[in-house]
Amino acid sequence: MKMISTTSVIHENVQLGEGVIIHDFVVIYPDTIIGNQVEIFDGCVLGKPPSSTGTSARGVQSDLPPLRIGDGSVLCAHVTLYRGTTIGQRVLLGDGCSFREQCETRNDCIISRNVSVNYNTRIGNRVKVMDNTHLTGNMVIEDDVFISALVCTTNDNQIGRGGWHDKIVGPRIRQFASVGAGANLLPNITIGRNAIVGAGAVVTKDVPDRKVVMGIPARIVRDIRPDEIQEART
Numbered sequence: 001m002k003m004i005s006t007t008s009v010i011h012e013n014v015q016l017g018e019g020v021i022i023h024d025f026v027v028i029y030p031d032t033i034i035g036n037q038v039e040i041f042d043g044c045v046l047g048k049p050p051s052s053t054g055t056s057a058r059g060v061q062s063d064l065p066p067l068r069i070g071d072g073s074v075l076c077a078h079v080t081l082y083r084g085t086t087i088g089q090r091v092l093l094g095d096g097c098s099f100r101e102q103c104e105t106r107n108d109c110i111i112s113r114n115v116s117v118n119y120n121t122r123i124g125n126r127v128k129v130m131d132n133t134h135l136t137g138n139m140v141i142e143d144d145v146f147i148s149a150l151v152c153t154t155n156d157n158q159i160g161r162g163g164w165h166d167k168i169v170g171p172r173i174r175q176f177a178s179v180g181a182g183a184n185l186l187p188n189i190t191i192g193r194n195a196i197v198g199a200g201a202v203v204t205k206d207v208p209d210r211k212v213v214m215g216i217p218a219r220i221v222r223d224i225r226p227d228e229i230q231e232a233r234t
Contacts, residue, residue: 008023008025026044030066035073046069047067049062050101067083086105091108110129122139123135136153136155140170143175148180154184155168157187170185176231195210
């Protein structure tokens, strides 16, 4: 049984699974696919097509597939999801977070309040991203990563001066890595498996597996202790 507020706007060809709950003032754009037992809170905008005034160097893709939202996910108030993005199963999206086009988050993730996820970013299973963090475009986050609040990531070492090109790539954060509050991860670096980035660090180069880095610029300060190592789930 579905529960849909009369104040919501649902456009043509939207697919709604069983047990979907849609609260007030939600807008769902055409072709969006929503799985079973999904709850969508007030003011969400789903399946929004990207737009441009012509000033964007990257341009806008017009032939994007529909937005997909997996079973059991919860979208809190004022979430915005663009067309071409896929949200996995049992994902919690906090108030005010947004995903641009061609993004993907897998299953059992928490993306907290006011997190912004730019275009073409991939987020693995069981990832947690805390409040007010920015995940840049063309970024990869593997399974079981923890990213604290107010983390900034970027993908363009030329700071926009070189226009759009194929070397605009964000960081890659490997499985079980943790990133502390307020850290700044620069373009095209890798945070190693089970690595820890300290709060406020500015990471300008790759961090090896099982190392702790801190400072500006970030430097290795020690190895991960045995009790800090996380292992793959079976």
